[in-house]
Amino acid sequence: MLIVSRTLALPETELTERFLRADGPGGQHVNRTESAVELRFDVARSPSLPEAVRARLLARRDRRLTDEGVLVIQARRFRDQARNREDARERLAELIRAALAAPKPRVATRPTRASQERRLAGKQQRGRLKQNRSRPWTHE
Template sequence: MLTISRTLSLPESELVERFLRADGPGGQHVNRTESAVELRFDVAGSPSLPDEVRARLLARRDRRLTAEGMLVIQARRFRDQGRNRDDARERLVEIIRGVLTPPKKRVATKPTRASKERRLAGKQQRGRIKQTRSHKPDFE
């Protein structure tokens, strides 16, 4: 059981782990062991996720999310499989925790009078600079 929050946890059966050979440090040992971990979680088909959380997860523009709604996390930071496995699971937990609370609605505000005046002053300054460029001096 992977605990996300007090109210949400994922059963192990929903996580698919695949082990593969990692590049990077490790010498000859890295060529013989499968220390990298690829963790797959079916966001679209998970019965454990509430509908709102699932919708927010699928709405994210994340390159780790496939078109079928599968979240794929690759962990190859460490040299041993156990630490990479824990790292992948921690990253999955962080991704899901990030969408647990709905984003705050933006409150529309009007620009202040000072900000309008600063904007107009900047436009006038820019206009004066451009005006000085347009007149060619007369050489006679």
């Protein structure tokens, strides 16, 4: 069971792990061991996720999320499989924890008079600068 928070835990049956050969340091041994981990979690069909969390996870523009709604996390940071496995699980939990909190709604505010005046003064200054770059006007 992967414990995400006090209120949410994912059963092992919803996680799919695949082990593959990792690139990077390890010498000749790296060619024989499958130390990298690919962790898959079906966000779209998971019965454990609350609907609001599922919607927030699927709405993310994340390249690790497939078109079918499966989240794929690859862990190959460490040289041994157990540490990569823990790393992948912790990264999945962190991603779901981030989606647990509802984003604070933005409150629309009006710009202050001083900020509007600063903006207009800046535009006028920029206009004068560009005007000075033009050729002088002569009578012909």
